[in-house]
Amino acid sequence: MTHLVGKPFFTHLCLDTHRFTQVVLFCIYLYFLSAVLASENVALRKPARIISSAFPLGTADKVVDGDTNGYFYHYSCTHTYEVTNTWWKVDLMGFYNITSVQLFTRTDCCSSRLQNFEVRVSDLDPTTFPSVEGQRCVFFSQQVALTGNLLNCSRPITGRYVSVYKPANDALTICEIFVFGTKLDFSGTYQLVQDNSRLNSSAVTSLTAPSRIGCAVKCTSDVTCLAFNVMASGTSSHGVACELLGLAEFSLTLQAHTGWRAYRRVVK
Secondary structure, eight states, X not given: OOOOSOHHHHHHHHHHHTTSHHHHHHHHHHHHHHHHHHSEETTTTOOEEESOOSSTTOOGGGGGSSOOOOOGGGSOSXXXXXXXXXEEEEEEEEEEEEEEEEEEOOSSSOGGGSOSEEEEEESSOOOSSSOOSSEXXXXXXXXXXXXXXXXXXXXXXXXXXXXXXXXXXXXXXXSEEEEEEEEOOEEEEEEEEEEEEEEEOSSEEEEEESSHHHHHHHHHTOTTEEEEEEEOSOOBTTBEEEEEEEOOTTOOEEEEEXXXXXXXXXXX
């Protein structure tokens, strides 16, 4: 999705014709429309997971395949088993400033399944639901319209994972979600996550660094490095054990490990 409405255009229009009520309303519409169009759907074809799939073709990836068709047997919607605390989540494979989401529901029946749900944005992969990771973007108590609903976050939220959680004892059916946001750049600043812990990832490069600072420098020089683990004890003249954690699907889970320290790169 590209920015179709340029700011100079609607700013000029609004300033020239602000005395007409109908044009003022049009200007407000253009302003918020351009804010959405300036972002892109950052969830498209990203890795997704779901609590369960009651039908072989009602899998998690259907929510981010780009197809908003709400007819279930077109095979572009999820369908979980009827249990409490159902969820779906996507790994954006990078950090984004998330401003809004747009959801599409089933249209041939059962549209009531997509209501009373929470959309959440987090840095770490949420592994249990309800989740305390990250921040709530929005809670939507109504039934999603057959034409879809655009939901704005209460404020922009920085994160890598977006989840949809529904507490009711019911199936969760989502036919598509657009996640609107802008990608963030990394800085060379690191934050201690926790002492005596390691961050786990499926993409790990193990090496020996001269010091903790040396491990951070190695991570900074690697554009795919999101975090690093360093052995805080047992330092020798040969250096310290260092692990660089790269970008991988649903990575960066925290685990207790004596003697290690986990650091995460701060985004700006």
